[in-house]
Amino acid sequence: MNMKWWHIGLIIALVLAGGVSLFASSSPDGLERVAIDHDFIELGEGHEVIRSPMPDYVVPGISNETLAASLAGLIGTLMMFGLVYGLGKVLKGTSVK
Amino acid sequence: MWVIAILIVGYAVRRTNEKLGERHVPMMGVLAAFIFAAQMLNMPVAGGTSGHMLGGVLSAIFLGPFAATIVMSTVFAVQAIFFQDGGITALGANIINMGLIGTILGYYIYQGIQKAVGGEKGILIGAGVAAWIALVLGAISCALMLWTSGVVPLGVALPAMAGIHMFIGLIEASITVVVVGMVLKSRPDLLELQKI
Numbered sequence: 001m002n003m004k005w006w007h008i009g010l011i012i013a014l015v016l017a018g019g020v021s022l023f024a025s026s027s028p029d030g031l032e033r034v035a036i037d038h039d040f041i042e043l044g045e046g047h048e049v050i051r052s053p054m055p056d057y058v059v060p061g062i063s064n065e066t067l068a069a070s071l072a073g074l075i076g077t078l079m080m081f082g083l084v085y086g087l088g089k090v091l092k093g094t095s096v097k
Numbered sequence: 098m099w100v101i102a103i104l105i106v107g108y109a110v111r112r113t114n115e116k117l118g119e120r121h122v123p124m125m126g127v128l129a130a131f132i133f134a135a136q137m138l139n140m141p142v143a144g145g146t147s148g149h150m151l152g153g154v155l156s157a158i159f160l161g162p163f164a165a166t167i168v169m170s171t172v173f174a175v176q177a178i179f180f181q182d183g184g185i186t187a188l189g190a191n192i193i194n195m196g197l198i199g200t201i202l203g204y205y206i207y208q209g210i211q212k213a214v215g216g217e218k219g220i221l222i223g224a225g226v227a228a229w230i231a232l233v234l235g236a237i238s239c240a241l242m243l244w245t246s247g248v249v250p251l252g253v254a255l256p257a258m259a260g261i262h263m264f265i266g267l268i269e270a271s272i273t274v275v276v277v278g279m280v281l282k283s284r285p286d287l288l289e290l291q292k293i
Contacts, residue, residue: 005284009127017134025139025147030265031239033146034257040248044184052181057137073137076180080133084171085126091110091167092117 010081017073021057022066098242099189102170105197109166116293121164124290128156129168131276133175140268148265151235153199154207154228155273158220159280161292162204169196190242194235203231217281220288221274228273229266236262 028036035041054060054072062068132152139147152172156165170192176182183191210223240258244251280287 004123005287006123006127010130013127013130013134016131017137021134021137024137024149025141027139027141027145027147029139029147029149030142030236030258030261033144033261034254038249038253038257040243043248048181049185050178053179055181057180057182072180073134076137076175077130077134079179080172080175081126081130083175084129084168085122087167087171088117088122088125091114092119092122 010077013077013081014074017077018070021073022070098187098193102189102192102197105201106166106170106192109163109170112163113167113293116291117164118291120290121160121293124159124287125164125168128152128159128165129172132156132168133172135272136172136176142261142264142268146261148262148268150269150272151195151199151232152269152273153196154203154224154231154269155276157200157204158207158224158273158277159288159290162201164293165200165204166197169200172196190239194239194242198235198238199228199231202234203227206230220281221278224277225270225274229270232266232269233259233262236265 027033032041032044035044054075057069057072057076058065059068059071059075062071132150132155135150135152137149139149142148151169153165153169156168159165160168173183173188173191173196177185177188177191204227207223207227210226211219213219214222236258237255240251240254243249243254243258248254277288
């Protein structure tokens with residue numbers, strides 16, 4: 001099989017997002033920590049401007065939390081690749097030169 | 098913030114449009130996928146706090162500042178729209194603090210060090226130092242925005258944000274150096290794409 005370098009890169013990203021991410025720390029991150037310590041974390045809970053299909057990196061409607069989180073990571077990673085790859089193709093295709 | 102972000106991203110789109118080549122396209126896609134994945138990996142830092150990498154400097158090392166800007170902006174847009182992470186109204190600020198400071202400012206820091214030191218060593222040292230500085234600057238910029246928005250006094254926001262992000266910057270720097278080092282070992286040609 002003829003694996004290109006970017007196939008390997010994509011596989012690494014999928015393993016990270018679908019597998020390793022399940023072991024990620026759930027503690028608040030840097031900004032959230034500062035926001036909690038200084039009482040402005042609630043400002044982050046504004047009204048919803050749009051309804052996200054997968055809020056908080058969980059696929060809705062799946063009762064197994066691990067599976068729901070892993071799937072969200074895989075879907076997001078593939079979506080990122082597809083979207084930016086497509087964007088690149090479009091930008092390249094419409095080049096003025 | 099939205100306006101500033103749109104202006105810079107718009108300029109990046111134009112620049113990229115002029116120069117993008119066939120070999121850049123899969124690189125943009127893989128970097129977007131990797132950075133999205135890496136941003137999910139929160140690692141414990143100190144005192145019940147976690148940090149994750151951003152990836153702006155990493156993507157700029159491979160793609161150059163403007164193509165990397167497009168990758169980073171798309172990652173933040175997808176996080177906000179599909180995963181309710183970061184928020185739509187804060188998207189402009191997020192793109193600036195966690196994207197543009199790394200891809201543009203970070204890139205020129207990297208380039209300066211890389212040229213001054215030279216060789217593979219220059220690439221690795223530049224990558225690490227630029228990644229750390231860009232992350233801390235992003236946190237400082239965020240603190241300034243919180244202050245100007247009247248959320249917290251500067252004397253509180255600045256030391257708190259800069260302090261914790263000095264540690265998170267170590268995560269950013271080590272992942273950036275490891276990834277660049279691995280590519281240097283296995284496929285050094287991938288670092289020679291034209292920088293956009």
